[in-house]
Amino acid sequence: MKTRIGVVGTGYLGRLHARVLTEMPEADVAGFVEVSDAIATEIVETLHLRRFDSVAALAREVECAVVATPTTTHFDIARELIDAGRDVLVEKPIAAEVDEGKRLVDFAAKHNRILQVGHVERYNPAIVAAAPLLRDIRYVEAERLGVFVGRSLDIDVLLDLMIHDLNLVLSLLHSRVTEVRAVGVPVLTEKVDITNVRLELENGAVANLTASRVSQERVRKVRFFSSEAYISIDTKEQEVKGFRLGNRTIEPIAIEVEKKEPLRAELESFLQCVRERKRPLVSGQDGVAAVALAKDVAAAIDASMKKWKR
Numbered sequence: 001m002k003t004r005i006g007v008v009g010t011g012y013l014g015r016l017h018a019r020v021l022t023e024m025p026e027a028d029v030a031g032f033v034e035v036s037d038a039i040a041t042e043i044v045e046t047l048h049l050r051r052f053d054s055v056a057a058l059a060r061e062v063e064c065a066v067v068a069t070p071t072t073t074h075f076d077i078a079r080e081l082i083d084a085g086r087d088v089l090v091e092k093p094i095a096a097e098v099d100e101g102k103r104l105v106d107f108a109a110k111h112n113r114i115l116q117v118g119h120v121e122r123y124n125p126a127i128v129a130a131a132p133l134l135r136d137i138r139y140v141e142a143e144r145l146g147v148f149v150g151r152s153l154d155i156d157v158l159l160d161l162m163i164h165d166l167n168l169v170l171s172l173l174h175s176r177v178t179e180v181r182a183v184g185v186p187v188l189t190e191k192v193d194i195t196n197v198r199l200e201l202e203n204g205a206v207a208n209l210t211a212s213r214v215s216q217e218r219v220r221k222v223r224f225f226s227s228e229a230y231i232s233i234d235t236k237e238q239e240v241k242g243f244r245l246g247n248r249t250i251e252p253i254a255i256e257v258e259k260k261e262p263l264r265a266e267l268e269s270f271l272q273c274v275r276e277r278k279r280p281l282v283s284g285q286d287g288v289a290a291v292a293l294a295k296d297v298a299a300a301i302d303a304s305m306k307k308w309k310r
């Protein structure tokens with residue numbers, strides 16, 4: 001049976017959600033809401049979808065919806081959908097503020113609704129293939145670089161890009177962050193555009209994360225070091241390399257990745273959760289934890305900036 005779904009916000013990412021959903025046999029796309037007439041016209045013409053003039057009108061026609069509007073609008077739109085009794089996949093970050101995210105989690109629990117957050121890296125086939133090998137991780141090194149595209153300027157690079165790696169560290173290392181050191185620089189916007197962060201976890205692990213939205217190239221790499229293995233993941237190329245210590249030599253580990261569009265995997269998983277009333281792989285709580293850690297990192301960056309100004 002098909003699930004009736006809609007999309008709110010069809011800019012860069014929302015139109016990808018809409019396009020992928022139209023290709024999925026289990027989805028029946030009712031339509032979309034978009035404030036820009038020019039963008040809406042293009043979506044109607046290219047994807048042949050119906051435009052609704054409000055979230056309320058879309059909510060009457062669907063069982064669930066994707067929210068892909070600017071982050072600062074996530075709270076109001078997701079809350080309206082949940083209040084209307086709809087399940088929601090809200091793009092990352094769940095909200096601009098921790099308190100808003102927590103309130104969305106509470107609303108979803110009160111209305112018995114599915115609330116999934118679009119941390120799409122968790123559904124990336126390279127991460128999915130590597131995850132079972134990530135035991136006893138001692139050190140993580142992540143590099144997430146993007147060229148400046150002039151989108152997501154309502155948020156800094158922490159909520160824009162690094163939030164993916166914060167979510168990966170929290171969900172794959174299963175330990176609490178106890179110490180945060182960070183430096184960040186605004187380059188092309190008034191918010192931090194490039195940052196390097198060192199996290200220490202309760203179990204002794206360390207994560208060294210770099211994110212930039214003002215680079216010359218697009219890089220998505222994360223490396224995990226454990227007592228028994230080294231796993232290097234390129235989520236852009238969906239490639240994983242692994243090595244472990246054999247008989248006094250370093251031996252490659254065979255890791256097979258079944259390549260697939262991560263957004264499709266994420267949407268398939270969301271629709272399955274809607275049908276089977278299952279907790280999503282990336283829940284509202286996971287989304288809140290990532291934003292809370294991003295706020296701690298932002299505070300550490302503020303503290304380091306004050307030192308320069310002295």
Ligand SMILES: NC(=O)c1ccc[n+]([C@@H]2O[C@H](COP(=O)([O-])OP(=O)(O)OC[C@H]3O[C@@H](n4cnc5c(N)ncnc54)[C@H](O)[C@@H]3O)[C@@H](O)[C@H]2O)c1
Pocket residue numbers: 008009010011012013014033034035036039068069070071073091092093118119120151152159160
């Ligand atoms: N998961 C990922 O890897 C990933 C990648 C890019 C963006 N995102 C997230 O997706 C969201 C959107 O980012 P984007 O790059 O697509 O931005 P964008 O600016 O390209 O698109 C946002 C769209 O929402 C529309 N919009 C704004 N307010 C609206 C409202 N109230 N109702 C309906 N439409 C509205 C805008 O007109 C625009 O078309 C952000 O939260 C961003 O963080 C996630």
